[in-house]
Amino acid sequence: MAAEHVLVIVSGDPETSHRTNEAIRIALGIIAGENDVTIALLGPAAKVFSAEVEDYVDGEDTLKHIATLKKLGQTFHVERAVIPDDDNWNADGPTMIPISREDLAGLVAKSDRVLVF
Amino acid sequence: MSSLHATSDLKGRKLGILLSTPPDHPNLETCLGLSREALSRGADVYLYMIDDGVRNIDDDRILELGRHGAKLFVCAYGCQRRRLPITEKATYCGLVVLTDLINGCERFVALN
Numbered sequence: 001m002a003a004e005h006v007l008v009i010v011s012g013d014p015e016t017s018h019r020t021n022e023a024i025r026i027a028l029g030i031i032a033g034e035n036d037v038t039i040a041l042l043g044p045a046a047k048v049f050s051a052e053v054e055d056y057v058d059g060e061d062t063l064k065h066i067a068t069l070k071k072l073g074q075t076f077h078v079e080r081a082v083i084p085d086d087d088n089w090n091a092d093g094p095t096m097i098p099i100s101r102e103d104l105a106g107l108v109a110k111s112d113r114v115l116v117f
Numbered sequence: 118m119s120s121l122h123a124t125s126d127l128k129g130r131k132l133g134i135l136l137s138t139p140p141d142h143p144n145l146e147t148c149l150g151l152s153r154e155a156l157s158r159g160a161d162v163y164l165y166m167i168d169d170g171v172r173n174i175d176d177d178r179i180l181e182l183g184r185h186g187a188k189l190f191v192c193a194y195g196c197q198r199r200r201l202p203i204t205e206k207a208t209y210c211g212l213v214v215l216t217d218l219i220n221g222c223e224r225f226v227a228l229n
Contacts, residue, residue, distance in 0.1 A: 003220065004219055004220055006219060018168075019137075019168065019229075022137070022167075022168045023229075025212075026167065026212065026215070028212075029211070029212025029213070029215060029216065030212065030215065030216050030219060032212065032213070032216070033212070033213060033215075033216025033217070033219075033220070035216060035219065035220070113219050113225050113227075114227070115135065115227040115229065116227065116229055117137070117229045
């Protein structure tokens, strides 16, 4: 079974919704299936790299998932416009690639599957 | 399900659907419509319910899809988090199955 290139786009607010954590959990599960996965964080979803993430909905789980993704060498594409000017943001997190909405369109175009949360 | 005898032009093709929203979300109607049409044209339908979507397994219309050949999968972790019981209505599984569907289906639609 050939591996697919899967793009997981997350735009929910982890401060108020469990769905951001769930989307990252699903992305991690798909990566575990040895697929080539790209994770893109848009809008408020970038808060998963906030120093306060532990206090968010299912924040402890989110931290664990991100730590596992970092161990796996997974990078995160993050919408450039929402990256805060804060030294504590993504202080010890995985590699982060700032992207524009145009870059996102390119990621969509080269993906076999796109999951939008 | 009155249109399930129409054609078989998609016979042998596989459609995967991910449904993560609760029963009161419009995605359920989209899921039902897509699935019915695909089944009526002979396709194999694989429906994976996850997150709040696990509650859709109690909808008779979803079960009807199963009776017409759709393969129904429910996220066991999602049920555990919501203290929902494991039943005979579907196959309860993990993300490995979702990965298999993503890889194995010609078309995969995520309704989130």
